[in-house]
Amino acid sequence: MAITLTSHGAAGTVTGSKHLLEVQHSNGTLTRILLDCGMFQGEAVRDVDTDPNRSFGFEPSSIDLLVLSHAHIDHSGLIPRLVAEGFAGPIYSTPATHDLCTIMLADSAHIQEYDHAYDLKRARKKGKEPEADGPLYTVADVEPALDLFVELAYETTEEILPGITLTYSDAGHILGSAAVHLTLNDGERTVRLTFTGDVGRYVDRILPEPVPFPQADVIICESTYGDRDHPPIADAEDELLRYVKEICVANKGKLIIPAFSIGKTQEILYTLNSLSNDGKLPRIPVFVDSPLAISATQVAREHSQLFRDVVRAELEMDPDLFSFPGTEFVRAAERSKQLNDIEGPCIIISASGMMEAGRIRHHLRNELGDPANGLLAVGFCAPGTLGARILDGAEEVKIFGDTIPVKARIMRMEFYSAHADRQELVRYLSCQDPKKVKEVFLVHGVDHSLEGLKGLLGSKGFKKITIPHRGQHFKL
Ligand SMILES: [Zn+2]
Numbered sequence: 001m002a003i004t005l006t007s008h009g010a011a012g013t014v015t016g017s018k019h020l021l022e023v024q025h026s027n028g029t030l031t032r033i034l035l036d037c038g039m040f041q042g043e044a045v046r047d048v049d050t051d052p053n054r055s056f057g058f059e060p061s062s063i064d065l066l067v068l069s070h071a072h073i074d075h076s077g078l079i080p081r082l083v084a085e086g087f088a089g090p091i092y093s094t095p096a097t098h099d100l101c102t103i104m105l106a107d108s109a110h111i112q113e114y115d116h117a118y119d120l121k122r123a124r125k126k127g128k129e130p131e132a133d134g135p136l137y138t139v140a141d142v143e144p145a146l147d148l149f150v151e152l153a154y155e156t157t158e159e160i161l162p163g164i165t166l167t168y169s170d171a172g173h174i175l176g177s178a179a180v181h182l183t184l185n186d187g188e189r190t191v192r193l194t195f196t197g198d199v200g201r202y203v204d205r206i207l208p209e210p211v212p213f214p215q216a217d218v219i220i221c222e223s224t225y226g227d228r229d230h231p232p233i234a235d236a237e238d239e240l241l242r243y244v245k246e247i248c249v250a251n252k253g254k255l256i257i258p259a260f261s262i263g264k265t266q267e268i269l270y271t272l273n274s275l276s277n278d279g280k281l282p283r284i285p286v287f288v289d290s291p292l293a294i295s296a297t298q299v300a301r302e303h304s305q306l307f308r309d310v311v312r313a314e315l316e317m318d319p320d321l322f323s324f325p326g327t328e329f330v331r332a333a334e335r336s337k338q339l340n341d342i343e344g345p346c347i348i349i350s351a352s353g354m355m356e357a358g359r360i361r362h363h364l365r366n367e368l369g370d371p372a373n374g375l376l377a378v379g380f381c382a383p384g385t386l387g388a389r390i391l392d393g394a395e396e397v398k399i400f401g402d403t404i405p406v407k408a409r410i411m412r413m414e415f416y417s418a419h420a421d422r423q424e425l426v427r428y429l430s431c432q433d434p435k436k437v438k439e440v441f442l443v444h445g446v447d448h449s450l451e452g453l454k455g456l457l458g459s460k461g462f463k464k465i466t467i468p469h470r471g472q473h474f475k476l
Contacts, residue, residue, distance in 0.1 A: 001023060001184065001186040001188055001189060001191070002475065003022070003023050003191060003193075004020075004022040004024075004476070005019060005020070005218075005441065005476055006020045006022070006057075006473050007019050007441070007443055007469075007472070008020060008056060008057040008470060008471065009036075009038055009040060009052070009470065010036075010222075010443045010444040011443055011469055011470040011472070012446070012447065012450070012468075012470065014445060015038060015039065015040045015041040016041075016052060016074060017036040017037075017038035017075045017197075017444060018034065018036055018037055018038055018057075018078075019034070019035040019195065019443070020033075020034055020035075020063075021033040021035065021182075021193070023164070023184055026187070026188050031065075031164070032063045032064050033063075033064065033066075033161070033182070034063045034065070034066045034067070034082075035066075035067050035180060035195045036069055036075045036076070036195075037066055037068070037075075037077075037078045037082050038072070038073065038075040038076060039073050039108070039136075040052045040053050040074075041073070041074055041356065041382055041385070042354065042356065042382035042383060042384040052470075053078060053136055054133075056078075056082070056085070060082045060087040061086030061087060063082070064161060065091075065092070065160055066079070066089065066091045066092065066148075067166060067182070067195075068091060068092060068093040068097060068101070069171070069177065069178055069179070069180055069195065069196075069197025070100075070171070070173060070176060070178060070197055070198060071093075071096075071101045071174065071175075071176060071177075071262060072174065072198065072262070075197065075198070076105065077105070078136070078137075079101070079105060079145045080108075080137040080144075080145040082145075083141065083144050083148065084137055084144075084145075088148070089148070090148055090150045091148045091150065092149075092150050092152050092160060092166060093150075093152070094151065094152065094154060094168055094176040094177075095151045095153060095176070095303075096176025096303045096306060097176035097177070097178070098149045099176070099302070099303070100174075100262055100299055101149070102146055103292060103295040103296060103299065104262070104292065105142045105145065105146070106142050109135075109138055109139040109141065109142050110139060112136045113135045115135070115357070116134060122401075152166065153168070154168050154178065154211075155168070163186050163187075164185075165182065165183045166180065166181070166182055167183075168181070169181065169211045169213045170210065170211045170306075171196065171197050171198065171200055172200030172201065172202075172207045172208055172210040173197065173198040173199060173207075173210075173263075173418050174200070174207070174262050174418055175207070175263070175266075175299065175300055175303055177197060177198060179196045179197055179210070179211075181193070181194050181213055181214065181216070182195075191218065191476060192215065192217045192218070193216060193217065193218045193220070193476070194213055194218070194219045194220070195219075196219070196220065196222050196428070197222065198418070198419060199424070200418055201418070201419070201420055201424060202424055204418075205270060205271065205308075206266065206270055206308060208306075208307075208309075212428075212431035213432075215432060215436055216432060216437060217437065217438050217476075218437070218438060218439050218476050219429070219432070219439075220441045220443055221425070221429065221441065221442055221443070221453075222420075223444055223445030223449045223450050223452075224380065224419040224449060225417070225419050225422055226425065226445050226450060226452045226453025226454075226456070227422060227448050227449045227452020227456075228421055228422055228449070229422055229423055230421040236413070237274060237275060240272070241280060243374060243376055243413075244281070244284070244347065247345070247373065247374035248282065248284045248345035248346070248347065249282050249345070251345075251374070252344060252345050253372035253374060253408075254345060254347075254348060254367050254370075254372075255345075255348070255373070255374045256348050256360070256363050256374065257347065257349045257350070257375075257378060258351070258353055258355045258364075258377065258378075259293070259349050259351060259353050260351065260352065261290050261292040261293035261352070261353075262296045264353055264379050264418070265288065265290070265297065265349055266296070266322055268349055269297065269321075269322040269323065269327070269349070270321050272286060272324065272347075273322060273323065273324045276324035277318060277324070281324070281326075283325075284326065284347060285342075285346045285347070286324075286326050286327045286328070286346070286349070287327075287328050287330050287339055287348045287349065287350075288327065288329045288330065288349050288350075289336050289339060289348055289363070290330075290349070290351040290358060290360075291331045292351055293350075297322050297329075300322070301320070336359050336362070340362070340363075348363055353378070353379045353380075353381070354379075354386070354387040354388070355381070356386055356387070361400065364399055364404070365399040365400060365402060365404055368390075368399075368404050368407065368408050369405050369408070370407060370408060371407045371408065374408055374410075374411055375390065375410050376411045376413060377410070377411070377413070378412075378413045380419065386399070390410060391410065391412060394406055422452065422453065422456060426457070426460060429457070434460060434461035434463070435461065435463070437462055437463075439465075439474075439476070440457060440464065440465045440466070441466050441467075441474070442454055442457075442467050443468065451467075
């Protein structure tokens with residue numbers, strides 16, 4: 001059995017997660033397993049001559065099976081395109097990931113169509129031809145992709161192809177997120193491969209800790225925070241309350257919180273809900289202005305058995321941990337527009353987290369120019385995204401073609417990160433005997449994170465640590 005690993009995304013970058021395993025069995029059969037099918041976002045798209053989302057680097061119809069780690073778009077976002085281009089195999093995911101993908105891929109398809117229509121309009125205005133052929137995929141491409149999903153619960157082993165088994169373990173990153181464990185056996189030799197997907201925190205407020213996993217021979221490990229540690233999370237409630245008081249009470253301004261629809265939004269709502277239950281939250285309207293975030297919050301409610309024990313226990317006292325007096329979930333676009341005219345302080349939680357798409361951009365266009373307002377970033381913004389430019393201190397930014405001065409106070413709460421930091425990644429891998437691991441591939445990080453983690457894991461006894469380039473082949 002010969003196994004080749006090729007990373008077609010999240011190699012030297014944090015988006016576009018796509019790792020191809022080609023297994024040549026001794027009986028001559030060749031199987032191809034794709035781990036994740038993520039979309040490139042931000043700088044990764046702008047920095048190359050050809051849009052990496054438009055060429056997979058392999059033939060979609062040649063893939064036998066897709067194994068998905070979790071629902072984030074940079075891991076799942078190109079699934080509809082993969083299916084539209086000929087992939088017809090099963091797509092394995094946990095049940096919660098399936099539910100989240102159902103809402104996220106539809107949302108992503110809307111964004112693709114919207115962005116393409118916008119590009120066309122702009123190109124026509126300038127008398128130019130549009131650059132791209134069409135949207136990456138359309139709403140019509142989503143349903144056929146969702147039909148291919150096969151659910152597999154955590155810690156259940158299934159033979160997914162002859163001689164190949166799959167087990168998921170809880171990675172604690174977002175609802176339903178999993179590390180992927182494959183055992184490949186053709187009677188000659190056995191290779192145990194673990195793909196961490198994205199690894200969560202040991203201090204997440206809602207989700208349980210990442211679960212230790214069986215000994216692996218090969219590990220593909222994420223490196224997002226491979227060279228950094230997060231500040232302690234213990235005072236998240238206090239810090240959030242302080243920002244609310246400074247912006248909404250003292251300044252009478254609007255506190256804008258761009259948040260990923262999945263994970264971050266629920267964590268902020270959960271924190272505000274706790275403050276409200278404790279009688280500490282000032283009486284200010286809180287708007288959750290994102291249909292996707294509202295749907296994701298509903299999915300979280302439906303999968304509450306996946307929460308931490310202490311959080312599940314809270315449900316007995318408070319059956320809805322994501323809403324409290326003053327919360328308004330805004331689905332209708334009309335209502336969203338009305339928020340522009342609201343006088344007085346409020347909190348607006350809206351997507352997307354990196355501020356690249358969605359309703360958040362309307363709020364930023366309206367509110368960034370007012371020094372009484374605050375923008376609270378609660379997550380990682382990939383280089384090149386609007387969020388990264390604002391956090392880097394840009395004095396003005398372009399939104400929908402308008403130049404907007406950045407006068408609002410820019411704040412950041414790193415500890416809401418859904419990603420394990422350097423020490424947590426080491427802790428996650430501490431279930432492994434490093435001498436038994438033949439090779440570790442570091443993916444899903446930028447150069448300094450990858451190099452930082454490489455050095456650290458080397459000092460922990462891992463012998464061979466490789467940082468793959470996109471399209472580079474490795475024999476396992
Ligand atoms: Zn993720």
